[in-house]
Structures are given as C-alpha cells and as structure tokens.
Amino acid sequence: MNYIDLFSGSGGLSEGFIKNGFKAIAHIEMNGDAVNTLKTRLSYFYLKTTNKLEFYYQYLRGEITRNELYNMIPSELLNTVINEEMSEATLPKLFERINKTLSGDSVDIIVGGPPCQAYSLAGRNKQKRIQREQEKGVEVDDERKYLYKVYCDFLEYYKPKMFVFENVPGLLTSDGGKHWIDIKALFDKVGYDLQYKLLNSKEFGVSQERKRIIIIGWLKGTNYEYPKFEPTEASCTxxxxxxxxxxxxxxxxxxxxxxxxxxxxxxxxxxxxxxxxxxxxxxxxxxxxxxxxxxxxxxxxxxxxxxxxxxxxxxxxxxxxxxxxxxxxxxxxxxxxxxxxxxxxxxxxxxxxxxxxxxxxxxxxxxxxxxxxxxxxxxxxxxxxxxxxxxxxxxxAVPPLMAEGIARELKKQLESKGGEVID
Missing domain, CATH: 3.90.120 (DNA Methylase; Chain A, domain 2)
Structure with a gap:
C-alpha cells in the first residue's frame, strides 16, 4: 500500500504507517533538519530489513558519519524524502518527481497536516495582530492557514482511496468557523467524503494528554468509513x-x-x-x-x-x-x-x-x-x-503510537473493502 506524507516534519505519522506495512512514495518537508531525520529513520528501517542494523548503531555511537550511513542505503529510497516548500509554484516539479517514484502505480492514501500554528491559541494572538494591521488598511494574513489548498491539489491529482488530515482543535473555530466551512467545501469539490473526530493521544497508549482533530476522508462512492478505535492506555506511570x-x-x-x-x-x-x-x-x-x-x-x-x-x-x-x-x-x-x-x-x-x-x-x-x-x-x-x-x-510531531493505531485500522479497511463502489 503506497502513501504520500505531506508536511512530514520528523515523521511521526510515517512511523505508524511504515510499521503497518505501508510504503512511502514521498515525504515532503521544508525543514532541513527534519529532512535528515526522515532519511536517517528510513535508513534504520532499510538496515533492519536487510539484517544490517549494526551499521545504524555504529552511526549512533559516532563510529561512522552520516554520509557513510547514507551511502549504505539505496539512493532511490533516500530520494523519496523531498526537501521542498509546498506551494502552488512548487507543485509541478513535486508531481514530476513523485511520478518517477510511482512508475505508474497508484497512491492508496495521503497523510499529513499543514502547520498548525495558525490555528492554535498562540496563532490566534498572531491573528489578532494581523487583524489590527488589516484594519489599518495593510494587506496581511497568515498564509499557513491556506496550505490545505495545496493538500487538496494532491488529492485531486493522485485520487488516493483515503486521506488523513491532522491538526489542532482550533482548526474548527478559526475565523469564527468560516475557515472550516471552506475546507470542507474544497474537500467535497475534489471528490471526497469525510468525517472528523477530536481524538486524544492517551487513548492510543501515548503517555500524554494531546487532543487533535483527525479528519479522515475517502473517495465519494466508495464504502470506506471513519474507523472505530478501541481505546488503549499506557500501563505505566x-x-x-x-x-x-x-x-x-x-x-x-x-x-x-x-x-x-x-x-x-x-x-x-x-x-x-x-x-x-x-x-x-x-x-x-x-x-x-x-x-x-x-x-x-x-x-x-x-x-x-x-x-x-x-x-x-x-x-x-x-x-x-x-x-x-x-x-x-x-x-x-x-x-x-x-x-x-x-x-x-x-x-x-x-x-x-x-x-x-x-x-x-x-x-x-x-x-x-x-x-x-x-x-x-x-x-x-x-x-x-x-x-x-x-x-x-x-x-x-504526531505521536507515533497514535499514528500506528490510526494506520492499523485504515489498513484493515483498505485490505478488506478494496474501495468498492456503492451501487
């Protein structure tokens, strides 16, 4: 099952999907350090599958350099990590590069969440400052709020069976709720039904109270649905x-x-x-x-x-x-x-x-x-x-244990239902 991870960060979401057998076609991330984190983690998984993990641990002990580690990994694997800012201007070359990796295969699922600061409480303070500037006649806004449009461009282009969109609860109330209405309308326009829930990472075995909006969507006309997650908790203090x-x-x-x-x-x-x-x-x-x-x-x-x-x-x-x-x-x-x-x-x-x-x-x-x-x-x-x-x-990051629980349930649907069209 192929997936693309947008706004990847250090790869918390990917960690859960890889551990459930999904194959990463692309990770797109603009921060250079996070890009290297992703490459190093892919190196770990590759060396684990080839029974050569001793080289990974040599790197962690400082016995070999990062370049020496990466030289042991197939370049086509490391090249799935794309260091690029996501915008309307960069989309053509991003699609071109991802298509080379796909080689005609389809994308089963797209995951990710645009930067959440614009929707968080801290982001709201910035929004108030922006509003004051606008009242003075200065045209200014937080462009991160509109990165969901680029996300939808990916959905429209690759038509994955499902998608996972993660963000902070403030997404629902940004601009008095109007922003969320616009987001839902665009998802609908590009061909997806969706449902969202406010999920807490502690219900996935994570040792942390962390509430996030998890939006899951599927192609219109298919028989997918929002999965039911059985709560599990950490068994230690x-x-x-x-x-x-x-x-x-x-x-x-x-x-x-x-x-x-x-x-x-x-x-x-x-x-x-x-x-x-x-x-x-x-x-x-x-x-x-x-x-x-x-x-x-x-x-x-x-x-x-x-x-x-x-x-x-x-x-x-x-x-x-x-x-x-x-x-x-x-x-x-x-x-x-x-x-x-x-x-x-x-x-x-x-x-x-x-x-x-x-x-x-x-x-x-x-x-x-x-x-x-x-x-x-x-x-x-x-x-x-x-x-x-x-x-x-x-x-x-998205907590990996939470991502793993989400990926596990979506995998069951992708394997059992196969995206059958409802008559």
Missing amino acids: LKDLLNDLPSIQPGEESGEYSNVKPHKYVQKHYRNKEDVLTWHLSRPANNRDREIYRLAINEWVKDDNQKRLQYSNVPEHLRTHKNTKYFTDRFKIVPPNLKYSHTVLAHIAKDGHYYIHFDLNQARSLTVREAARLQSFPDNFYFEGSRTSVFTQIGN
Whole structure:
C-alpha cells in the first residue's frame, strides 16, 4: 500500500504507517533538519530489513558519519524524502518527481497536516495582530492557514482511496468557523467524503494528554468509513516511563542507560536490548530557575496534594516579572504518579519551565529523549539537528503510537473493502 506524507516534519505519522506495512512514495518537508531525520529513520528501517542494523548503531555511537550511513542505503529510497516548500509554484516539479517514484502505480492514501500554528491559541494572538494591521488598511494574513489548498491539489491529482488530515482543535473555530466551512467545501469539490473526530493521544497508549482533530476522508462512492478505535492506555506511570534513563544535572548529557530495569511497557514500545541511548541531553538552568523548579516539585509531591505551583506563590526575589494574573502555571512538572503528561508543544524548544522533571535532586527540565518518550518515539529513533531544532521536531510531531493505531485500522479497511463502489 503506497502513501504520500505531506508536511512530514520528523515523521511521526510515517512511523505508524511504515510499521503497518505501508510504503512511502514521498515525504515532503521544508525543514532541513527534519529532512535528515526522515532519511536517517528510513535508513534504520532499510538496515533492519536487510539484517544490517549494526551499521545504524555504529552511526549512533559516532563510529561512522552520516554520509557513510547514507551511502549504505539505496539512493532511490533516500530520494523519496523531498526537501521542498509546498506551494502552488512548487507543485509541478513535486508531481514530476513523485511520478518517477510511482512508475505508474497508484497512491492508496495521503497523510499529513499543514502547520498548525495558525490555528492554535498562540496563532490566534498572531491573528489578532494581523487583524489590527488589516484594519489599518495593510494587506496581511497568515498564509499557513491556506496550505490545505495545496493538500487538496494532491488529492485531486493522485485520487488516493483515503486521506488523513491532522491538526489542532482550533482548526474548527478559526475565523469564527468560516475557515472550516471552506475546507470542507474544497474537500467535497475534489471528490471526497469525510468525517472528523477530536481524538486524544492517551487513548492510543501515548503517555500524554494531546487532543487533535483527525479528519479522515475517502473517495465519494466508495464504502470506506471513519474507523472505530478501541481505546488503549499506557500501563505505566510517568516515573516508570522515564526511570531507566540516568540521572543528570542541567546542561549535562549521558549516552549510557542506568542500571534500573526498564518497565515492561517501556520494553514493549520504547527500548530494545541493543539500543544506544542518544539525546539524553538537558538544557542548562540558572540557580533561580532551579530553585523555582524545586518549589514546583515540592508543591506537587508534598502530602500527595498534587497541586501546581502558581506564579503568585513564587517568592518575589525569584520572579522575573510582576504579572501574577496571567499564565500563572508557567512552571509545571511532569507528574511522576500519573499515566499522562500535559501536552508536549514545540514551545519546549524555547524554555523548559513547562516540562520540569519530577526528581528533586535533578531539578531540571526534560531532556530531549525524555520529551521524545512522552511523544511515544522509540529510543532507536534518532533526530538530526541542534537541540532547539530537535525539541521543535518532537513538539510538532504526531505521536507515533497514535499514528500506528490510526494506520492499523485504515489498513484493515483498505485490505478488506478494496474501495468498492456503492451501487
């Protein structure tokens, strides 16, 4: 079953589809670091199928370079990752390049979701600024809001049996709901019925509360439908999830696992015996922030009251601003005794105050690897780029376990129903 991944990012959606036996015809992504992440992950899957994974682990240990790794992989596989911005102007050459890979085959499914910032709460603040400029007679808008049109161009051109379109809940209320009406109308125009649901990643075994709109569409006249997902949950607490990763201080990095035996759920979904620990890297923190981190940890664990630290309760000598009325929970720990964290966002790339590790002795924000586990990326998934870039890739991704659950149910329909036309 062939699929195309649009706005691929680091490949969270693709991870789930590849693990269900789908073949990637193309990944299209404009960020160079994410492109290399995709290529490195495809290298992993290729070497795994050819029983040569030792070369992949040599790369993770720094024993060979990335170029040496890529030289072991067929160029036609790496070339399915296309480093290009998606726009009306780039469509002709994108179609031409993808058609060479297809060699006359059809596309079964298209997946992806345009950048969600324009629809998020943070994006709304930008929209207000844009509106103020427009009121002054300045023509300005957030062009990312209209990238769904390019997505529909792909649907119209390749006519896949189904598609998956992922985005934030704010998509439904953008521009007072008018934007969603326009999106549905265009999907209808290019020949697709659709249904959407607000799904939570925690119902797919992800250790995180993360609500997303998942739109699934199918060619008009076929007998596909929105799948029913049986809820499943993580069988471990967040302490269990992270406990086998070594204790480190702010600014430190470790490439060796601790002696703590990983939880059974971690062994099932995250860590294999041969895995090499990468990106267990913590950002630096000054003494003031660490003191606040300890206050946040103590506030949660003392007397098991499970309370969040409010900024108004931070001693004045530790505050960096006077505003105690808004964003009062800006320092937030990942609770060790719960099964789910709050949502991991791309903002984690800017500061870690919203993602504080629960260990009082460490008093730091999450490492890159810890954030990746909250997003359900396995430890053998290697991210390319700087720490800031990788945090952004993780925060923007679709959790792989969620993607895997979606892909599994769609595969059943594609195999059993075959897109039969309803009389």
